[in-house]
Amino acid sequence: MTTTPIVIAGPTGTGKSDLALRLAHSLGGEIVNYDSVQIYRGFDIGSAKPTAETRARVPHHLFDMIDADSEFNASAYAERARAVCDDIAARGRRAILAGGTFFYLRALLHGLPEMPSRDAGIRERIRAIANRPRGSARLHRWLSIVDPRSGERIAPADRHRVERALEVWLTSGRPISEWERPGSAAAEEMVTTKIGLRMERSRLVARLDERVAAMYEAGLVDETRGLLARYPRSARPFGAIGYAEAAAIVMGEIGVDAAIGETRRRTRAYAKRQMTWLRAERNMQWIDVTLRDDPFAAAMRLIELSEGSD
């Protein structure tokens, strides 16, 4: 019996969690989350987190692992996920990775290059410049001087990447573009069986619209109100789709209809970005989710096929 991890990918709303659960049941698997919002405690409804009951039936890992106001990033994720996956395999079980943050997934499967991590002090200095008039242009010019390669590759308006590149330069004295030499990082991708769920766009959109409405009905705003009482609004997950809009309702900034509309809009855009990412992903085995075919059966077939030799 193999312990090769299975990755379930696909845009939001295609049924990844359900499939993962069923696979876990029949393969003796344990679910490992790679969703950047489901890792936060208390952010349940808006992140479509598996319920307590389903989590009681099959082991679930990396859900509710951190508080909203604590520092977290892809590297920290990769580290913990790696440990969890190793542990599962060591027990002769099989990790079933489910989620939607493909950047996290990549960090886990490929590893991130050795590189200085975030530095709050430096970050503040950079941010101070960014907030001045024409600040972002200034930062980009600065970057272009110290690290021309990155200056060319990163768009001036892409403030996150400009800031990070400068941060790496300021903390290490080396351009970020030099930290990435091949061979230095974990170049080998972890061996997994990757299954992607996809759905016809119009159908997906209809489903997503419905799901967003359902989240509001299920109490997303109340949940958010409670979370806002515990964490500052600037906490990362309050920027997530659904939570940002629900927080705006709580603060009396917008009405429910506008919030739902905005959440739907962002959800659709998110699903699209996910598909763009996934199209470039290698070794993905796709399952077209339709009304009549059972994705579970298809997934089992794919798994048998790709692992038939063992």
Next chain:
RNA sequence: GGAGAGUUGGCUGAGCGGUCAAAAGCAGCAGACUGUAAAUCUGCCGGGCCACGCCCUACGAAGGUUCGAAUCCUCCACUCUCCA
């Protein structure tokens, strides 16, 4: 019945004689993605082409003024507000 306001590309909405195939936003499409990633960003977006330029069709309809009109005039259609 009377007095106004309006009709612009899939939607919202600028433009108010040339530099307008028509700002901006949304939606759509494609893409990027090296420690904020449900984030952040890029490109395309009337049609056609032997495409960094040309052609065609376009700003409710039809006429007209003008070298030139989405922009001015006439008329028709429809929408809206107000007064009866």
